[in-house]
Amino acid sequence: MKPIVSVKELMDLMIDPASDYVFDSIGTIITREKTTDIQPRTDDDWRRLQIGAVTMAEGAYLLKVPRRFAPVGDENNSSGPDAEELSPSQITARLEKDPVLWNAKIEALRNASLEVLEIVKKKDVNALWGACDDLDAACENCHLEFWYPGEHAYLSKLDKKLEELYGSEHRIGPGRSKFGMEPPKPTK
Ligand code: HEC
Numbered sequence: 001m002k003p004i005v006s007v008k009e010l011m012d013l014m015i016d017p018a019s020d021y022v023f024d025s026i027g028t029i030i031t032r033e034k035t036t037d038i039q040p041r042t043d044d045d046w047r048r049l050q051i052g053a054v055t056m057a058e059g060a061y062l063l064k065v066p067r068r069f070a071p072v073g074d075e076n077n078s079s080g081p082d083a084e085e086l087s088p089s090q091i092t093a094r095l096e097k098d099p100v101l102w103n104a105k106i107e108a109l110r111n112a113s114l115e116v117l118e119i120v121k122k123k124d125v126n127a128l129w130g131a132c133d134d135l136d137a138a139c140e141n142c143h144l145e146f147w148y149p150g151e152h153a154y155l156s157k158l159d160k161k162l163e164e165l166y167g168s169e170h171r172i173g174p175g176r177s178k179f180g181m182e183p184p185k186p187t188k
Pocket of ligand 1: 008011019069076087088091109135140143
């Protein structure tokens with residue numbers, strides 16, 4: 001198999017958008033005016049979840065195909081003593097040191113995606129929140145080993161991402177309990 005894009009692009013253009021189909025399927029959006037519960041209701045909603053889960057379950061193994069970590073010339077945010085991210089060559093060194101760990105993280109992503117697929121089969125809304133938490137853990141546990149080791153970088157990145165994604169609107173959803181918010185259980 002001959003790869004086309006780097007790991008970074010595979011994340012940006014395939015794994016991450018596919019995961020949004022899953023993460024965005026359940027949660028609560030709170031604005032000053034109202035609170036809206038989100039959960040899959042229609043066949044289209046379930047199909048979106050299925051598309052996300054299949055794309056990740058199959059796509060995970062594309063991470064086993066040896067490929068660059070970032071495009072040529074892209075060094076990630078890796079310069080200076082407080083660098084948040086590892087450089088592509090630092091990531092490569094970690095992978096070469098422990099390929100078994102890299103493969104285990106890939107399997108974890110695949111398993112979390114399969115968990116979502118099972119839920120789609122049963123249309124089991126109540127299990128969805130927990131599956132999203134498992135998926136979130138599968139992403140972050142690999143990133144903490146191979147992308148941005150260090151709790152500080154991890155948290156500041158999530159903060160930035162939250163701000164970027166939701167601005168002043170406040171969204172509570174799976175995998176976001178790290179911000180000290182206890183997520184409410186989805187209502188039927
Ligand atoms: C097996 C390890 C692994 C798993 C599992 C994994 N990632 Fe990644 N991801 C990486 C690595 C390594 C990078 C950094 C690549 C680089 O920048 O050199 C990365 C980078 C990213 C990026 C940054 C892309 C960019 O353009 O800067 C996003 C977004 C991302 N991952 C999302 C996810 C999501 C969402 C999941 C789970 C659904 C996930 N990843 C699961 C290894 C993984």
